[in-house]
Amino acid sequence: MAKKSKKRQISAGEAQMDMTPMIDCTFQLIIFFIISLRFKVLENKLVSHLPTNFGSATSSQFIDEKFLTVTLRQRGTDVDDRPLLRRGTLYEIEGQSIGGTEDEVVAAIDARIAKFKTDVPDAKGKISTMPGVPHERVVRILDLFHKSGYEMITVALGSTANIEDPEFRRVIGELEKK
Amino acid sequence: MATEAPDIEMKMDMTPMIDMVFQLVMFFIISVDFSRQELAFLKLPHSTAGIEDKAEDPRRIVINVTAPAPTEAELKNPDIARLWPQSRIDQANRILIRNKSYTFDQLLEYLKVRGVQYRPDPKDPTVAETSILIRCDGGQAFDLVKRIMQVCVHPNVRISKVEIATAEKTNGR
Numbered sequence: 001m002a003k004k005s006k007k008r009q010i011s012a013g014e015a016q017m018d019m020t021p022m023i024d025c026t027f028q029l030i031i032f033f034i035i036s037l038r039f040k041v042l043e044n045k046l047v048s049h050l051p052t053n054f055g056s057a058t059s060s061q062f063i064d065e066k067f068l069t070v071t072l073r074q075r076g077t078d079v080d081d082r083p084l085l086r087r088g089t090l091y092e093i094e095g096q097s098i099g100g101t102e103d104e105v106v107a108a109i110d111a112r113i114a115k116f117k118t119d120v121p122d123a124k125g126k127i128s129t130m131p132g133v134p135h136e137r138v139v140r141i142l143d144l145f146h147k148s149g150y151e152m153i154t155v156a157l158g159s160t161a162n163i164e165d166p167e168f169r170r171v172i173g174e175l176e177k178k
Numbered sequence: 179m180a181t182e183a184p185d186i187e188m189k190m191d192m193t194p195m196i197d198m199v200f201q202l203v204m205f206f207i208i209s210v211d212f213s214r215q216e217l218a219f220l221k222l223p224h225s226t227a228g229i230e231d232k233a234e235d236p237r238r239i240v241i242n243v244t245a246p247a248p249t250e251a252e253l254k255n256p257d258i259a260r261l262w263p264q265s266r267i268d269q270a271n272r273i274l275i276r277n278k279s280y281t282f283d284q285l286l287e288y289l290k291v292r293g294v295q296y297r298p299d300p301k302d303p304t305v306a307e308t309s310i311l312i313r314c315d316g317g318q319a320f321d322l323v324k325r326i327m328q329v330c331v332h333p334n335v336r337i338s339k340v341e342i343a344t345a346e347k348t349n350g351r
Contacts, residue, residue, distance in 0.1 A: 045230075049339065
C-alpha cells in the first residue's frame with residue numbers, strides 16, 4: 001500500500017531538482033582553479049655557514065698553499081636580456097687569466113679545481129669577485145668547487161659595489177664603452 | 179481550450195550546491211600556499227651541487243634580490259625597452275622580504291631583532307638560531323649578496339646559517 005501511494009505522489013508532482021546553479025557554480029570554481037593554478041617550482045639551495053667570529057677573516061689568512069683562488073672580473077659584452085650579463089666575465093685562477101668562450105673557460109676552471117683537489121686532498125677554495133660580477137657566474141664557480149668535493153669554500157667579502165650608487169653606474173658605463 | 183497545468187509549489191534543494199561550495203572553499207583554504215608570498219619572481223642561477231630546498235624551517239627568513247634595471251642608454255635599444263616595461267623597472271634592484279622592500283640599513287634593523295640578541299641558538303648562544311635563504315636573480319651583481327652576508331655577520335646579528343637559492347640544472351643548460 002505504502003509503495004503504491006508513493007508512486008502516485010511522484011507522478012502527480014514530477015518534481016526534479018534543477019542542477020543548473022550547481023553546475024554553474026562548479027564551472028566558475030573550476031575556471032578559477034585553472035587560472036590561478038601555479039605549479040610549484042622546486043628550488044635547490046647551496047648551504048653555507050658564515051664565520052661565527054666577529055667580522056670577516058683578513059686576507060692574510062689566505063696566504064696558504066692549500067687555497068685555490070678563482071677571481072672574477074666583469075667586462076666585455078655578450079647577449080642576454082639582463083644588463084650585467086651582457087658584459088662578459090674575466091676569470092683568473094691564482095692570478096692567471098683563462099681565455100676562451102664562457103663554456104671553455106668554465107671547463108678549464110673545472111679541470112683545474114678537480115686536479116687541485118686530487119693533488120691536495122684537504123684543499124680549500126676561495127672565490128674573489130670584483131664589483132659588478134653577476135651572481136649567476138659566482139654560483140657557477142661555487143658549484144664547481146662543490147662538485148669536486150671541496151669542504152671549505154670561502155668568499156671574499158672585501159670590496160663591494162652599491163648597484164644604486166651613481167658612481168658605480170658611471171664606472172659600469174665606462175667599462176661598457178671599452 | 180488547453181488545460182493549464184496545476185500550480186505545484188516547487189522548491190529547489192540547495193543542499194548539494196552548498197555542500198559542494200563548502201567542500202571547495204575548504205579545499206582552497208587547506209591548499210593555499212602562503213609561503214609563496216615570500217618568493218619573488220626571479221631567474222635563479224643554475225647549479226648541479228645544490229640540494230633540494232624543502233623549506234623545513236618555518237622561521238627561516240627569505241630575502242629576495244631582484245634583477246638590475248638596464249641603464250638609460252640601454253633602454254634606447256627597442257629590443258631591451260620591450261623586455262623592460264616601467265612596472266619591471268620599478269621592481270628592479272630591490273631587496274624584498276615578504277614583498278616589502280628594504281634598504282641595507284633597514285635590513286640590518288630587521289635582522290637585529292631576529293639575530294643573536296633575541297634568538298640565540300640553544301646549541302651555540304654566540305650565534306643566532308635564525309637561518310636565511312638568499313634568493314638572488316642570476317643577473318644581479320654578486321655585490322648585493324656580499325652586502326647581505328656582511329649584514330649577517332654584524333656583531334648584533336650574527337646569523338651564520340645562510341643558504342643560496344639555485345635552480346636545478348637541466349640538460350639544456
